[in-house]
Amino acid sequence: MSEQLLIESLERYFNDEMLPEEKAYFEQMRLENPELDHMVVSHKIFMDKMAQFAERKKLMTSLSSTHDHLLEKGSIAEDQKKISKGKIVQLWHRYKKTTAIAACIAGLTALIISGVISTFGTASRQTVELLSRDIEQLKKTQDYQYSQIKEATKLPEGAVVKSGGSAFLIDGKGLLLTNAHVLKGSSAVVANDQGQEFKTSIVYVDHVKDLAILKITDSDYQPFKTLPYDLKSTNVSLGADVFTLGYPRNDITYNKGYLSALSGFDGDTATVQISLLANPGNSGGPVFNKYGDIIGILSTREANAQGVTFAIKSQEIVQALQSWQEKDTSAVNVSALKSNHNLKGVNREQQLTALRQYVFNVKAYN
Numbered sequence: 001m002s003e004q005l006l007i008e009s010l011e012r013y014f015n016d017e018m019l020p021e022e023k024a025y026f027e028q029m030r031l032e033n034p035e036l037d038h039m040v041v042s043h044k045i046f047m048d049k050m051a052q053f054a055e056r057k058k059l060m061t062s063l064s065s066t067h068d069h070l071l072e073k074g075s076i077a078e079d080q081k082k083i084s085k086g087k088i089v090q091l092w093h094r095y096k097k098t099t100a101i102a103a104c105i106a107g108l109t110a111l112i113i114s115g116v117i118s119t120f121g122t123a124s125r126q127t128v129e130l131l132s133r134d135i136e137q138l139k140k141t142q143d144y145q146y147s148q149i150k151e152a153t154k155l156p157e158g159a160v161v162k163s164g165g166s167a168f169l170i171d172g173k174g175l176l177l178t179n180a181h182v183l184k185g186s187s188a189v190v191a192n193d194q195g196q197e198f199k200t201s202i203v204y205v206d207h208v209k210d211l212a213i214l215k216i217t218d219s220d221y222q223p224f225k226t227l228p229y230d231l232k233s234t235n236v237s238l239g240a241d242v243f244t245l246g247y248p249r250n251d252i253t254y255n256k257g258y259l260s261a262l263s264g265f266d267g268d269t270a271t272v273q274i275s276l277l278a279n280p281g282n283s284g285g286p287v288f289n290k291y292g293d294i295i296g297i298l299s300t301r302e303a304n305a306q307g308v309t310f311a312i313k314s315q316e317i318v319q320a321l322q323s324w325q326e327k328d329t330s331a332v333n334v335s336a337l338k339s340n341h342n343l344k345g346v347n348r349e350q351q352l353t354a355l356r357q358y359v360f361n362v363k364a365y366n
Contacts, residue, residue, distance in 0.1 A: 168297075193359065260273050
């Protein structure tokens with residue numbers, strides 16, 4: 001499909017001018033082709049910005065016309081000397097907002113064109129970035145949040161928080177799964193959705209799979225008898241609805257999206273691509289299917305595109321747990337992650353209420 005034909009198809013799609021069969025085919029293409037889907041989203045943003053610009057330009061024209069009309073009627077007066085002497089300055093003040101909007105639109109157009117070229121270009125030009133929170137970097141612009149982290153009651157005296165992210169229970173006794181890159185320090189404390197903190201120890205790290213396991217060692221922790229979710233080891237269908245819980249900030253945050261590719265960045269078969277906005281701090285957060293079962297763990301996002309997030313497949317989690325079990329007799333048994341208390345048939349609000357207490361905020365320190 002040529003670029004011109006694609007743009008025309010996008011215009012017809014947004015204007016609801018496609019036949020039902022044509023629209024269904026186009027939407028199926030969006031599901032099967034993440035690059036096309038991202039272009040659709042970008043073009044929609046561009047169209048919205050253009051519409052906003054047109055409305056503002058129309059308002060500016062109306063205001064200018066009203067101003068001239070009032071001058072002609074003598075309803076308002078201006079200092080003629082001031083006008084002749086400072087006309088350029090007054091014109092600048094009069095039209096600077098319009099000029100700024102036009103500049104923004106021009107910049108946005110250039111960005112979209114650049115995005116289209118990079119999207120359909122080689123994958124080697126794209127990069128991914130980790131979703132862990134670098135506290136040392138965040139504290140420069142978020143002093144208040146950093147001071148709160150430093151005051152955490154479970155942090156040892158003099159400890160320096162190095163990074164943060166999310167984790168979730170894989171055993172009710174206090175075993176948590178997260179990403180290896182979240183644990184930049186030598187140890188970590190975790191906090192539940194109520195802000196209660198617990199001491200932990202790092203018991204297993206697999207840097208190849210980017211997975212790690214924490215064990216809560218705090219006497220204040222009250223174990224759970226069961227977990228309400230399964231760790232699904234089967235493949236998930238393209239286009240399947242998914243949702244996440246995590247800590248891009250100190251409050252637990254919910255987000256939803258869909259599976260947009262069965263492989264990850266540059267065809268990585270250990271991960272899947274999800275169309276979902278994720279931020280630093282989401283690393284280590286569970287990815288749930290519509291039934292509230294775990295199908296992966298968030299890890300990275302594409303740096304050059306919005307809403308392109310990657311999650312490590314649940315099969316990789318199972319393999320890591322099996323490897324850990326071979327090395328450590330105290331490791332969690334993978335079969336124990338099969339729950340009969342799943343949340344199938346429960347609405348989303350009830351699912352979130354049930355699941356949020358099993359997802360923890362991680363603060364790694366030296």
